[in-house]
Amino acid sequence: MYNFTFHRPTTVRQAAGLLARNPEGKLLAGGHSLLPVMKQRLAQPSALVDLSQVEGLTGVELKGRSVVIGAMTRHADVANSEILKEVLPGLASTPGSIGDPQVRNRGTLGGSIANNDPNADYPAACLGLGATIITNKRRIAADDFFQGMFTTALEEGEIIVKVSFPIAKKAAYEKFKHPASGFALVGVFVSKRGPDIRVAVTGAGSNGVFRVKSFEEALAKRFSPKSIEGLTIPTSGMNSDIHATPEYRAHLVGVLARRALAKATA
Amino acid sequence: MAKVSMTVNGKAVTGDVEPRTLLVQFLRENLRLTGTHVGCDTSQCGACVVHIDGVAAKSCTALAVQCEGQSITTIEGLASDGKLHPMQEAFRERHGLQCGYCTPGMIMAALDIVRRRGNELDEHTIRDQLDGNICRCTGYHNIVKAIEAGARAMAK
Numbered sequence: 503m504y505n506f507t508f509h510r511p512t513t514v515r516q517a518a519g520l521l522a523r524n525p526e527g528k529l530l531a532g533g534h535s536l537l538p539v540m541k542q543r544l545a546q547p548s549a550l551v552d553l554s555q556v557e558g559l560t561g562v563e564l565k566g567r568s569v570v571i572g573a574m575t576r577h578a579d580v581a582n583s584e585i586l587k588e589v590l591p592g593l594a595s596t597p598g599s600i601g602d603p604q605v606r607n608r609g610t611l612g613g614s615i616a617n618n619d620p621n622a623d624y625p626a627a628c629l630g631l632g633a634t635i636i637t638n639k640r641r642i643a644a645d646d647f648f649q650g651m652f653t654t655a656l657e658e659g660e661i662i663v664k665v666s667f668p669i670a671k672k673a674a675y676e677k678f679k680h681p682a683s684g685f686a687l688v689g690v691f692v693s694k695r696g697p698d699i700r701v702a703v704t705g706a707g708s709n710g711v712f713r714v715k716s717f718e719e720a721l722a723k724r725f726s727p728k729s730i731e732g733l734t735i736p737t738s739g740m741n742s743d744i745h746a747t748p749e750y751r752a753h754l755v756g757v758l759a760r761r762a763l764a765k766a767t768a
Numbered sequence: 769m770a771k772v773s774m775t776v777n778g779k780a781v782t783g784d785v786e787p788r789t790l791l792v793q794f795l796r797e798n799l800r801l802t803g804t805h806v807g808c809d810t811s812q813c814g815a816c817v818v819h820i821d822g823v824a825a826k827s828c829t830a831l832a833v834q835c836e837g838q839s840i841t842t843i844e845g846l847a848s849d850g851k852l853h854p855m856q857e858a859f860r861e862r863h864g865l866q867c868g869y870c871t872p873g874m875i876m877a878a879l880d881i882v883r884r885r886g887n888e889l890d891e892h893t894i895r896d897q898l899d900g901n902i903c904r905c906t907g908y909h910n911i912v913k914a915i916e917a918g919a920r921a922m923a924k
């Protein structure tokens with residue numbers, strides 16, 4: 503790991519100031535994506551701005567017809583949130599499937615979506631529920647936030663403060679876990695909130711998380727696994743690596759979407 | 769260099785470290801607490817698991833400076849008055865180890881399972897919750913038995 507200076511602000515404003523003064527600096531949340539990359543010397547931030555002492559960045563809160571989760575809320579705390587398990591169990595189960603218990607004890611919502619790993623779970627939940635990402639500067643719809651693998655709409659020095667998830671009556675996540683890494687080989691999040699139907703896929707696309715419009719249209723008539731029986735998605739744009747072929751990934755999208763629909767409508 | 773102070777196994781400690789010093793390096797090299805092991809250094813194996821403010825974490829994936837003001841427990845902090853912790857004793861009794869390299873991490877992870885899931889643990893839960901701890905020797909069988917017994921013994 504290259505060396506860096508270390509800062510521990512206590513407010514979002516201070517954190518933003520530190521980033522402005524250290525243009526090569528980076529935010530540090532749970533460190534479970536950033537530190538491994540720094541160990542490999544694939545990243546060389548001149549400064550780390552640790553968000554752990556910043557007030558007001560943690561917690562799961564019910565606000566009207568949405569659940570608002572602080573950026574620094576750990577995966578384990580989201581998974582175990584009693585409020586969330588009650589009003590939006592499909593979302594609670596998503597961080598519960600991340601990595602292993604030790605990873606879930608450290609990793610955070612904000613870190614995960616800022617990183618936007620193409621195999622990460624939270625991006626599917628954000629896009630699959632039509633969440634709003636709230637930063638220190640603006641509100642960004644999930645549809646605009648995720649812009650390809652490891653790429654987001656975040657600007658230089660922009661800090662995610664919280665994420666607002668609308669409460670969908672029906673929502674579920676199904677993931678085919680890579681047995682070694684725990685990441686999603688493919689993961690599908692489905693939801694229905696009134697007329698708004700979403701099917702979001704992580705792990706499969708070579709350009710990160712995406713929505714499956716053909717499935718969504720088919721589900722508009724009836725939100726049920728039967729509605730997408732026999733539907734397939736094209737293999738172009740599917741990721742290909744030693745773990746799975748594009749054909750296999752495309753196949754898994756259909757299988758997992760049907761399983762998620764069965765779970766959401768059970 | 770940065771100054772760091774934290775509580776380790778109940779004692780206040782301070783040190784001068786480079787910000788890039790990992791918690792596991794600080795424990796092993798500065799404090800000479802070599803019970804915490806480094807198996808992979810890539811956040812996979814769990815040999816480095818310690819408790820940070822009572823919660824299990826991989827100490828190869830945390831900076832010492834991140835733990836400023838926090839309370840760390842390592843495997844060395846479990847025994848008291850020369851008596852093994854019930855979870856350690858269960859590993860000894862049930863032969864939950866062979867080479868012992870993974871053992872400190874296994875025990876620290878096991879205590880976290882008890883914290884989250886209570887003292888009555890079934891095999892499925894234990895295996896599932898040991899997802900982040902790799903053992904190259906035992907085949908896990910006796911580790912699982914040891915954790916089941918250790919968790920029960922802790923309730924007494």
Ligand SMILES: Cc1cc2nc3c(=O)[nH]c(=O)nc-3n(C[C@H](O)[C@H](O)[C@H](O)COP(=O)(O)OP(=O)(O)OC[C@H]3O[C@@H](n4cnc5c(N)ncnc54)[C@H](O)[C@@H]3O)c2cc1C
Nearest residue numbers: 531532533534535536601609610612613622623662684685
């Ligand atoms: C062994 C292992 C297994 C894993 N398995 C999975 C898995 O199955 N599924 C999965 O989804 N993930 C998995 N992960 C990744 C894990 O979820 C990470 O915790 C997460 O991706 C990053 O969150 P973090 O809080 O650790 O962020 P960090 O590593 O601290 O930061 C990641 C990036 O986000 C930026 N950032 C952090 N917070 C903010 C913020 N508030 N605003 C703007 N930018 C910010 C940082 O500058 C950095 O660039 C795994 C990780 C490990 C080590």
Ligand code: FES
Nearest residue numbers: 807808813814828
């Ligand atoms: S050494 Fe930390 S997880 Fe392997």
Ligand code: FES
Nearest residue numbers: 866868903904905
């Ligand atoms: S006992 Fe040897 S690695 Fe587990």
